Amino acid sequence: MDLSYTAEQEAFRAEVRAFLAEKLPEQLSEKVRLGKRLTKADMEQWHAILNARGWLAPNWPAAYGGAEWDAVQRQIFEEEACLAHAPRVVPFGLTMLAAVLLAFGTERQKRHYLPRILNGEDWWCQGYSEPGAGSDLASLKTRAVRDGDHYVVNGQKTWTTLGQHANWIFCLVRTNRDCKPQEGISFLLIDMAAPGVTVRPITLIDGAAEVNEVFFDNVRVPVDNLVGEENKGWTYAKYLLTHERTNIAGVGFSNAALATLKHVAATTMSGGRPLAQNPQFAARVAQVEIDLMAMRTTNLRMVSAAAQGQAPGPESSMLKIKGTQIRQELTSLLRRAAGPDALPFWPDDLDGPDTDILARPEHAPAAAPGYFNMRKLSIFGGSNEIQRGIITKSILDL
Amino acid sequence: MDFTLTEERVMLRDMLRRFLSEQYDHDTRQAVLAAGAPFDAGIWAQLAELGILGALFPEANRGLGGAGFDIALVFEELGRAGVIEPVLSSAILGGGLVAMLASADQQALLAEVMAGTTRLAFAHSEPGARYDLADVSISVGEGRTLSGIKTHVLGAAEAHMLVVSAREGGAAGDTEGLSLFLVPADAPGVHIAQHVTVDGVSAGTVRLENVILPETARLGPAGRAFDAIEAVYARGTLAVSAEALGAMETAKEMTISYLKERQQFGRPIGRFQALQHRMADVAMEVEQARSAVINLAGHLEAARGIRERNVSATKNLIGRIGALVAEEAVQLHGGIGMTNDYALSHFIRRIVMIDHLFGDVDYHLERFVQLDAALL
Numbered sequence: 001m002d003l004s005y006t007a008e009q010e011a012f013r014a015e016v017r018a019f020l021a022e023k024l025p026e027q028l029s030e031k032v033r034l035g036k037r038l039t040k041a042d043m044e045q046w047h048a049i050l051n052a053r054g055w056l057a058p059n060w061p062a063a064y065g066g067a068e069w070d071a072v073q074r075q076i077f078e079e080e081a082c083l084a085h086a087p088r089v090v091p092f093g094l095t096m097l098a099a100v101l102l103a104f105g106t107e108r109q110k111r112h113y114l115p116r117i118l119n120g121e122d123w124w125c126q127g128y129s130e131p132g133a134g135s136d137l138a139s140l141k142t143r144a145v146r147d148g149d150h151y152v153v154n155g156q157k158t159w160t161t162l163g164q165h166a167n168w169i170f171c172l173v174r175t176n177r178d179c180k181p182q183e184g185i186s187f188l189l190i191d192m193a194a195p196g197v198t199v200r201p202i203t204l205i206d207g208a209a210e211v212n213e214v215f216f217d218n219v220r221v222p223v224d225n226l227v228g229e230e231n232k233g234w235t236y237a238k239y240l241l242t243h244e245r246t247n248i249a250g251v252g253f254s255n256a257a258l259a260t261l262k263h264v265a266a267t268t269m270s271g272g273r274p275l276a277q278n279p280q281f282a283a284r285v286a287q288v289e290i291d292l293m294a295m296r297t298t299n300l301r302m303v304s305a306a307a308q309g310q311a312p313g314p315e316s317s318m319l320k321i322k323g324t325q326i327r328q329e330l331t332s333l334l335r336r337a338a339g340p341d342a343l344p345f346w347p348d349d350l351d352g353p354d355t356d357i358l359a360r361p362e363h364a365p366a367a368a369p370g371y372f373n374m375r376k377l378s379i380f381g382g383s384n385e386i387q388r389g390i391i392t393k394s395i396l397d398l
Numbered sequence: 399m400d401f402t403l404t405e406e407r408v409m410l411r412d413m414l415r416r417f418l419s420e421q422y423d424h425d426t427r428q429a430v431l432a433a434g435a436p437f438d439a440g441i442w443a444q445l446a447e448l449g450i451l452g453a454l455f456p457e458a459n460r461g462l463g464g465a466g467f468d469i470a471l472v473f474e475e476l477g478r479a480g481v482i483e484p485v486l487s488s489a490i491l492g493g494g495l496v497a498m499l500a501s502a503d504q505q506a507l508l509a510e511v512m513a514g515t516t517r518l519a520f521a522h523s524e525p526g527a528r529y530d531l532a533d534v535s536i537s538v539g540e541g542r543t544l545s546g547i548k549t550h551v552l553g554a555a556e557a558h559m560l561v562v563s564a565r566e567g568g569a570a571g572d573t574e575g576l577s578l579f580l581v582p583a584d585a586p587g588v589h590i591a592q593h594v595t596v597d598g599v600s601a602g603t604v605r606l607e608n609v610i611l612p613e614t615a616r617l618g619p620a621g622r623a624f625d626a627i628e629a630v631y632a633r634g635t636l637a638v639s640a641e642a643l644g645a646m647e648t649a650k651e652m653t654i655s656y657l658k659e660r661q662q663f664g665r666p667i668g669r670f671q672a673l674q675h676r677m678a679d680v681a682m683e684v685e686q687a688r689s690a691v692i693n694l695a696g697h698l699e700a701a702r703g704i705r706e707r708n709v710s711a712t713k714n715l716i717g718r719i720g721a722l723v724a725e726e727a728v729q730l731h732g733g734i735g736m737t738n739d740y741a742l743s744h745f746i747r748r749i750v751m752i753d754h755l756f757g758d759v760d761y762h763l764e765r766f767v768q769l770d771a772a773l774l
Binding site: 001002003004005006009072276279282283286287289290291293294295296297298300301304305315318321322385387388389391392395396397398 | 399657666674688689690692693766
């Protein structure tokens with residue numbers, strides 16, 4: 001038992017910190033710090049900066065341009081990047097699709113798609129959920145029917161995050177209806193410029209269009225765009241969901257959010273004293289901090305098991321539930337810390353510099369939208385109830 | 399970063415777990431309690447013989463370990479088996495103070511404590527003090543005598559020697575002015591009224607009546623014992639937190655088994671999602687409890703500010719999660735979970751009553767806030 005990092009790990013942390021201090025543009029970190037909305041160009045700029053350093057794809061093999069970091073290094077990078085208010089790396093191509101291609105794709109697919117993800121030529125989005133297939137994903141209905149060298153795709157995907165920026169979508173499609181639902185699904189890569197693809201934004205509870213509906217109307221997709229075997233897509237999807245969950249604890253985000261919350265509580269006056277001295281508020285902050293202290297160790301226990309080669313297993317479901325509970329509580333407290341200044345909805349304040357008409361503290365504009373946006377955490381990536389089901393089956397054996 | 403136990407610790411844990419699973423069950427514990435004995439002398443002797451008491455003391459005191467992770471693993475196993483023998487009171491509290499403060503002559507006492515032949519108890523708390531470590535009023539009086547009442551003294555009745563706190567300066571609430579004294583339990587003027595706690599642990603009220611203190615009775619520096627008291631309470635907090643964790647593991651395992659066995663509506667009740675999700679939350683929170691114990695164990699030798707921050711964080715979390723696990727285990731069992739004959743009841747009582755030792759959920763939440771403010 002040893003809770004300290006090795007000298008090599010500390011040196012790596014110092015290297016990451018120095019890189020962030022030198023290369024992270026203040027224009028980006030200020031936006032992240034204040035919860036403002038990032039444009040496509042903002043995200044692409046950060047990707048390019050990381051790519052120039054060779055750090056854009058931490059867990060890919062070096063042969064494909066990855067950094068080959070172990071799980072502890074990835075955790076260190078995440079912690080430091082969050083504390084420096086770096087934009088998050090958009091995971092759909094880099095983490096999710098890449099994991100599937102590396103495990104199940106052909107060499108040609110890897111050589112073709114992976115470099116284009118790194119250099120920013122392709123922006124991927126995820127075509128999983130459908131209006132009738134959320135937690136029960138295997139009931140998805142989007143059909144792909146073989147026609148010569150092509151599949152013809154018809155149907156609809158939804159909750160497609162940042163699909164408005166994407167030029168490619170990886171989709172789960174139904175290729176067989178005469179079997180168990182899980183056994184008739186295939187994993188297909190679709191060019192969003194193909195005729196018949198329509199993207200329609202969905203405005204969410206926070207006023208932003210972060211997600212989209214994607215419609216497929218007789219879209220012709222070359223059979224070369226099939227990943228792995230036909231009707232084996234469910235296996236790949238489950239693999240991807242596990243991969244998606246490895247960083248799901250979001251400890252780095254919570255560390256940064258706690259620091260912000262404590263700063264706001266210390267500098268916001270309430271009844272003639274800092275909000276931090278209100279016993280009720282202080283107690284709620286302390287309680288979430290105590291939960292986070294334990295969560296950091298829970299996460300590191302599982303990260304270090306992963307670093308020793310154990311695949312992320314059902315324990316990641318625990319990280320997902322607890323991690324998202326903590327993140328949601330932090331956004332709830334930040335919303336309350338803003339007090340009445342959380343009330344005005346002024347989209348300009350989220351997209352650019354603050355307008356001075358409202359004369360409110362710098363963290364107030366994003367406090368309520370941030371809270372509402374983060375309700376998604378317990379819904380996506382397998383809702384927290386689905387995670388409890390996984391724990392029930394895989395860990396408790398009930 | 400390493401979350402595996404050393405080979406020595408794995409051996410110690412496995413040996414202790416095997417011994418307790420073979421020798422210690424609900425019926426043996428209930429028989430001891432029914433007989434009115436504070437503990438089982440045979441079990442106690444074997445714990446000493448196996449080196450369990452020695453493992454709680456550092457090598458500098460001729461012990462076998464004494465680090466945070468030694469305390470954590472021993473007490474997790476004691477908690478897992480529901481052991482009521484006075485390891486906490488004698489080795490961690492009384493023994494911990496002697497190990498920190500003893501003069502060369504007094505060190506000899508530790509060998510007897512590790513051998514189990516001498517038992518210690520720490521008589522500190524006074525009526526109304528609740529969890530305030532500095533709320534001590536008893537002062538060393540005329541002719542170097544002690545008079546007054548010490549309450550909630552764990553292991554008092556079976557102790558051979560008491561470590562007694564008293565003032566040689568300052569007033570109740572001051573950290574300055576506190577001293578410690580070694581007082582034989584059979585010294586003239588020492589009266590011990592034994593009782594058993596709700597969770598089956600032997601404790602007592604100690605009444606001191608003009609107890610004469612020879613100069614050799616002093617343990618540590620005059621008037622400056624507070625730091626050692628706080629440090630030994632940190633060790634005690636780790637011990638009971640790990641013990642609660644072990645008890646939670648047992649309660650969790652018993653509940654999972656019950657969910658599989660118990661049939662209602664023609665199927666095992668573990669098939670019902672309403673119960674599955676509650677059990678999943680319990681399992682998840684027990685992992686958080688384990689992390690909290692690791693955090694405190696790993697910071698037990700850190701600087702005072704960092705150590706105490708972890709003390710309060712861990713004890714608060716253990717209290718909250720302990721109550722959740724205990725209450726859910728009873729609820730998921732239904733009526734059988736409330737019966738005294740069923741072993742679960744002992745673990746439930748122990749988990750819950752540990753919140754009442756060394757500061758509860760609310761005390762430590764407030765203290766965590768204060769420690770945080772002091773760091774800024």
